[in-house]
Each structure stands twice: as structure tokens, then as C-alpha cells.
Amino acid sequence: GQNIDQPTEMTATEGAIVQINCTYQTSGFNGLFWYQQHAGEAPTFLSYNVLDGLEEKGRFSSFLSRSKGYSYLLLKELQMKDSASYLCAVLDSNYQLIWGAGTKLIIKP
């Protein structure tokens, strides 16, 4: 079966750095997405990785290792508005997105 694993909840302090991990086992791989979802709102796109390595976009970076079936999202200089759920999703061999359950990130002042 296909499986995406991420921690259920994480807590971090304003101004700090946090790393949210995602491991996956899917039938095929055509890329990995990270989305942000604030409570009661729709998911919004953060990043896409298809090749190994780190993609940096402002305060957010995303890393992929295809051989390990592993990705992480790195958030720097945390702000209160970063409190949200972060969803990891893998595009499988049929180009369908398989979603993790999401990691709820709580930012404390």
C-alpha cells in the first residue's frame, strides 16, 4: 500500500527554526509537495521537489532524498502566523497526489 508519515504535532518558539519530516512509500514517484493549511482554510502550495537536494524559498526550505523516501520542510525565523498544519503529498506513478495526515505546528511566543 501507499503510505505517507509525518508527525502529528510539533511545538516551536517564535524566532526559532523547526524541521518537519515526511517519509513516504508510494507506487512510483513524480515529485513531492508541501502545502500549508491554516485552521478552517484551504491548503496552499509551499514547495515542490522532484530531484534530490534542498530548495530554498525565503524563510522556507524543502529537502528531498528519493533513495531514502524522505523529505523535510525547514521553517526559519518562525512567526506566529506560521502556526498551521503542514501537509506532505507525493505524486505517484498515476500522477495522483497521496497525502499525509499533516503536521500541526504550534508556535509559542
Place this chain on the structure above:
Amino acid sequence: IAGITQAPTSQILAAGRRMTLRCTQDMRHNAMYWYRQDLGLGLRLIHYSNTAGTTGKGEVPDGYSVSRANTDDFPLTLASAVPSQTSVYFCASSGLAGRTDTQYFGPGTRLTVL
């Protein structure tokens, strides 16, 4: 403003009733999707459409039907609602199916079936 709209925002429905959730996009995207999101679970694909006139079944299609008469609209129908269909429903679209295009989501419909 370009994007995806969904209606209604929320709905309480008696079991056994028929309900259609509406979804409209103005980005001229070919592919559209319906997901449900339940607490503790990832988004699960109900149905999808790669282009106008075609539809396909996702992971959890039972009890739901869709149609894609044109590019912009992709309604989801619950023929006879059951309490297990209580969920938040998201419609999404992407430029091209079978590609790595980003999916963009509508604001969601919160449905409660009693």
C-alpha cells in the same frame, strides 16, 4: 479575481437527502479534483476529471458522483447522504492532468449529515 469558488460554505443535511456541492474555477485549468478531509486523516481523493467530458474514480468514490460538462464547473453529488459523509470537502484544480502541475484549492464546504 481568478481562483476556485465552492458553494455552499457549510450545510447541515438530513440522512437520505440528495445534495450537490458546487465548484467553479476561472483559471481555465483542465484538471479538477474533489477531496474530503477528515480529522486525523490525509486528504482523500473522491473523484477527478482530467479534462471536460471525462471523469475518474479516486480512492473513496462510493456514494458520490460527479460530472464535467464544461471546463469551469465540477459538481459533486451525494445521491443519498449518510452520516459517514460528514466531512470537509475541497475542490481543486491544476493546469494539466498527468503532469506535475500544482493543485489549487477552493475554500471548502463543511458538510454535516445527521
